[in-house]
Structures are given as C-alpha cells and as structure tokens.
Amino acid sequence: MQPNQIDIERIHQAANFMARLWSDTSSEKDQRACNTWRTSDPANEKAWQCLIQAQEGFNDAPKDAIRIIARSRKMSRRHMLSILGLSAGGFILAGSYTKNHIMKTHSNYKNLATSTGEIKSLSLGSSNRLVMNTKTTLSMPTQNQFKLDEGEFFLDVSQATPYQIETTEGMISFHQGQLNIRHTDDITRISLFSGQDVQLIGNKMQNSLSIKPGQSLSFTAINTPNISTTNPNTIGWVTGKLMAQRMPLTDFIHELSRYRKGVLRVAPELNQLAVTGVFSLNNTDQILQQLQDTLPINIYQLTPYWVSVTAS
Structure with a gap:
C-alpha cells in the first residue's frame, strides 16, 4: 500500500470518529473510543488534526474560514477527498432526522x-x-x-x-x-x-x-x-437537515432564523465567513453553539427569543 493511501485511510477513520462525536446521539463510549484511537498512533493524531485544520491547506480559503468536520460515518474515501477539496472555508456536521417530520x-x-x-x-x-x-x-x-x-x-x-x-x-x-x-x-x-x-x-x-x-x-x-x-x-429540510455549501454566514443565519422563534440577528460584516455543512434542524440552539465553537463569533442571548451573532 502506498503512503498516500495509508493517509487517506486514517483520514477516513478520523472522519468516522468526528461524525460520531458531532451527531445527536454521541456518547461517552464514542469519546473514549476516539481518544484511544488518537493516542494509539501518532499518525492517527496527525490525521485528526488534518481534518480540524484542513482549510489551512487551501490557498483560496478565506482567512477566517471554519474547519471541516466529518459529514457521515459512512462516507466513502472518494467522498471524503471531495469534501476536503470542496469545503475549504466550511465544515460538515452530522445530524439526525427531524422529530417534526x-x-x-x-x-x-x-x-x-x-x-x-x-x-x-x-x-x-x-x-x-x-x-x-x-x-x-x-x-x-x-x-x-x-x-x-x-x-x-x-x-x-x-x-x-x-x-x-x-x-x-x-x-x-x-x-x-x-x-x-x-x-x-x-x-x-x-x-x-x-x-x-x-x-x-x-x-x-x-x-x-x-x-x-x-x-x-x-x-x-x-x-x-x-x-x-x-x-x-435547498431541499435538505425535507429530511430535517439544513444544508449549506460555502454559504455566507449572514445568509446561513437568515435561513436558520426561519426555524427559530423570536429574533435572530447577525452582524453584516460576518458575511466574509463561509459555512458548508449538514445540520440537524432538531435543535437550533445546538447549531448556534457549533458555529460559536468553530468560528470567530460570539452568540449573545438576551433571552431565548432574542439572539445576536457578532464577531468575537
């Protein structure tokens, strides 16, 4: 097996672990399994960090682009590589089927x-x-x-x-x-x-x-x-998902606001940030938290029904 094939295999394994940890059904068992895999071999940790920092390897990635997270634990090697090429400036999240469907x-x-x-x-x-x-x-x-x-x-x-x-x-x-x-x-x-x-x-x-x-x-x-x-x-919502591909953050927040009661505001200057991902619409609070965890932004909640997204 060629060295580049080994790296691809490890990236694929890392993607599977990330999908588990970012899914709605993540457990302590998943976290322990991921930690064990990462510490078992330095090459595994390198693959993990490669996913977290993948956007830095693309010359056309925006300065404040957010990181890539695995979309599905069943993702093929070819799909994983296409995501890495396509999603510079974005991130992928696993989600579950909406309970309202x-x-x-x-x-x-x-x-x-x-x-x-x-x-x-x-x-x-x-x-x-x-x-x-x-x-x-x-x-x-x-x-x-x-x-x-x-x-x-x-x-x-x-x-x-x-x-x-x-x-x-x-x-x-x-x-x-x-x-x-x-x-x-x-x-x-x-x-x-x-x-x-x-x-x-x-x-x-x-x-x-x-x-x-x-x-x-x-x-x-x-x-x-x-x-x-x-x-x-545009029809990800049919299966309870909000899907984006290099969508300006301001547009993404505007779309997210359709699924959330109250006021959800975003600073106009944040349109320089891009989002690529698959998000479960079961929990809009979780989506906002995921954005804050990976983007240079702050989520400020005056009340549960009055939320502002600003630069950090």
Whole structure:
C-alpha cells in the first residue's frame, strides 16, 4: 500500500470518529473510543488534526474560514477527498432526522399550516406526497389545486396528477416528478428535480414558460431571472437537515432564523465567513453553539427569543 493511501485511510477513520462525536446521539463510549484511537498512533493524531485544520491547506480559503468536520460515518474515501477539496472555508456536521417530520393521511386539506420549526409530511392518495416546511400557509381548494400564501413545500408525485399551484406571483402547472416551491419576500422559486416539464405564467406575463427537470428559477408577477441548475442543498429540510455549501454566514443565519422563534440577528460584516455543512434542524440552539465553537463569533442571548451573532 502506498503512503498516500495509508493517509487517506486514517483520514477516513478520523472522519468516522468526528461524525460520531458531532451527531445527536454521541456518547461517552464514542469519546473514549476516539481518544484511544488518537493516542494509539501518532499518525492517527496527525490525521485528526488534518481534518480540524484542513482549510489551512487551501490557498483560496478565506482567512477566517471554519474547519471541516466529518459529514457521515459512512462516507466513502472518494467522498471524503471531495469534501476536503470542496469545503475549504466550511465544515460538515452530522445530524439526525427531524422529530417534526410526521406522516399523516387525511381526506381534506382545505387549510394547512406549519408553525415555526415544524416540518410536516402528508400523503396525497396512495402514491403522492406533500412535505411542508417551516412557517408555511397552504390550502387545497380542491384535491388538484394548491394555493401557497407563504412558505415552502415539496411535492413527490409518482402517479401522474394534474396539479395547479397558485402563488401571489402566478400559476404553476405540474403533473409528475419531484418539485419544490418556495414563496418568500414576494418571490416564488421553483425547482424541478425530476419528472415532467412544469409550466408557469406570472400574473402579468403574456406567455407561459417551461421548466425542465434539473432546472430552477425564481419569478415575480412580471419577469423571471435566468434559469439555473437545481441545488439539492435547498431541499435538505425535507429530511430535517439544513444544508449549506460555502454559504455566507449572514445568509446561513437568515435561513436558520426561519426555524427559530423570536429574533435572530447577525452582524453584516460576518458575511466574509463561509459555512458548508449538514445540520440537524432538531435543535437550533445546538447549531448556534457549533458555529460559536468553530468560528470567530460570539452568540449573545438576551433571552431565548432574542439572539445576536457578532464577531468575537
């Protein structure tokens, strides 16, 4: 075995230990096992420190970039190496499935809503599924119509069904596949991950537009920016995760605030810090603590419902 292969193997082992320690189910047994492994061989400790300080080895890493933590204890060697190349300026955290992700079956969906931090999954017939994100107000005037007032939802439609989706910006026609729709700040964003083409028309548009699988766009009643490629990170919430890839800390905190009651503020100058990671939405306090532990920031809580993020 070549020396570089040995190093990769040790980094992979270190990643597994880190995933255990940063998961929601970490135990004293995990900590003891990690300590034993680190002290059993200087090369193991070197691999451990390599992960902690990995961002320092990349020339393009921001000065205050935070460190890389292992994403999953099942991560492959190839995935681990890609993370090391991709995540300079970020860190990866293991998380658990959100406890608010509930499967229900109802015959009447006329008025639906989720509270702050709640993620709700419902079946639509035998093979179609609706998942609602935090702070979403949605109604179904009929079994084939949605009206989104605010928030976000994901549709997984296996059996072709002619759905009509209305937002304040316009109308969307969808039949089959995986579709995510988000309406916040007077903008509707559509991301089609698979299935049949989606048609949309803004309230003040003359012609409809078509979106193909793998495409995403945001639109207002009047116009749409350029079509872009779908980003799987944007639907991490469907499985109870907040996912980020080199996201400015200010944007990350803004997104996190959607899942947290009260006020969560962040100093604008902290946008120079980047976050890459997978975070469990079960506990937003834990996410803030993890950020403070790895970033040059302070988390100040006047009350549990009034939190400020400032530079340290």
